[in-house]
Amino acid sequence: xxxxxxxxxxxxxxxxxxxxxxxxxxxxxxxxxxxxxxxxxxxxxxxxxxxxxxxxxxxxxxxxxxxxxxxxxxxxxxxxxxxxxxxxxxxxxxxxxxxxxxxxxxxxxxxxxxxxxxxxxxxxxxxxxxxxxxxxxxxxxxxxxxxxxxxxxxxxxxxxxxxxxxxxxxxxxxxxxxxxxxxxxxxxxxxxxxxxxxxxxxxxxxxxxxxxxxxxxxxxxxxxxxxxxxxxxxxxxxxxxxxxxxxxxxxxxxxxxxxxxxxxxxxxxxxxxxxxxxxxxxxxxxxxxxxxxxxxxxxxxxxxxxxxxxxxxxxxx
Numbered sequence: 001x002x003x004x005x006x007x008x009x010x011x012x013x014x015x016x017x018x019x020x021x022x023x024x025x026x027x028x029x030x031x032x033x034x035x036x037x038x039x040x041x042x043x044x045x046x047x048x049x050x051x052x053x054x055x056x057x058x059x060x061x062x063x064x065x066x067x068x069x070x071x072x073x074x075x076x077x078x079x080x081x082x083x084x085x086x087x088x089x090x091x092x093x094x095x096x097x098x099x100x101x102x103x104x105x106x107x108x109x110x111x112x113x114x115x116x117x118x119x120x121x122x123x124x125x126x127x128x129x130x131x132x133x134x135x136x137x138x139x140x141x142x143x144x145x146x147x148x149x150x151x152x153x154x155x156x157x158x159x160x161x162x163x164x165x166x167x168x169x170x171x172x173x174x175x176x177x178x179x180x181x182x183x184x185x186x187x188x189x190x191x192x193x194x195x196x197x198x199x200x201x202x203x204x205x206x207x208x209x210x211x212x213x214x215x216x217x218x219x220x221x222x223x224x225x226x227x228x229x230x231x232x233x234x235x236x237x238x239x240x241x242x243x244x245x246x247x248x249x250x251x252x253x254x255x256x257x258x259x260x261x262x263x264x265x266x267x268x269x270x271x272x273x274x275x276x277x278x279x280x281x282x283x284x285x286x287x288x289x290x291x292x293x294x295x296x297x298x299x300x301x302x303x304x305x306x307x308x309x310x311x312x313x314x315x316x317x
Contacts (some may be wrong), residue, residue: 116201
């Protein structure tokens with residue numbers, strides 16, 4: 001008796017192509033693209049396009065022939081504007097001046113902001129809502145209004161600070177050359193401490209209270225809790241406020257622009273933004289674009305370098 005015949009179905013050869021995208025996933029991709037499109041368009045128009053146009057303008061110089069009576073012509077200069085800017089002692093002095101102001105003012109401001117945030121977060125602090133509003137109020141004022149107020153407070157002949165110093169025999173002029181940088185730094189600290197304090201205070205509010213209670217039960221003092229528990233946890237907020245402060249200091253303009261009305265010795269090229277603005281007034285748009293690009297690159301290098309430094313130190317701990 002012979003065995004029954006069995007049919008064997010040949011195996012289908014494997015295909016190299018992956019599974020086809022389902023209609024549901026294609027709809028999800030189209031929906032995501034539809035939501036991202038307005039942001040991408042706004043980003044391109046309001047951010048990417050101006051940066052690209054500034055870079056383009058920085059590659060050209062304006063040439064005037066003869067007595068300068070004819071219309072200037074634009075000529076390609078390559079990196080010539082960048083070489084001129086980096087060799088310009090006035091522009092380099094403005095960059096150095098802003099760096100020195102930021103090197104002193106930013107740590108002082110963030111130290112005050114951290115201290116105020118810790119005081120507001122403490123259990124025994126009274127009238128927290130009032131003080132939170134009082135600390136934040138300088139930032140709520142427009143920057144130009146605050147600068148105008150401080151210009152009257154430091155103007156010679158009007159300043160109550162100067163009058164009080166003269167009453168005790170101290171000659172003080174807050175608009176003199178050596179005092180201009182401290183005066184501007186004080187204006188920045190007054191206007192931005194409350195803003196940074198609010199960011200740090202919000203981070204402190206997110207800390208579970210059980211951590212502080214456990215540290216207190218272990219015999220840790222209020223200072224010890226702040227130093228060993230709270231400050232390490234709010235480290236990301238401190239990093240964020242530092243980066244914001246570096247970028248903001250590089251863009252310093254309002255305070256010296258307003259202070260210039262009561263301090264005639266304040267140079268019209270006191271900050272890099274001032275220098276770029278003067279180049280625009282001289283119709284030297286290529287050089288103004290170059291100074292703007294150099295300033296933006298400096299702010300990027302400083303902020304990115306600070307982030308990398310913090311990351312390395314955090315990884316080493």
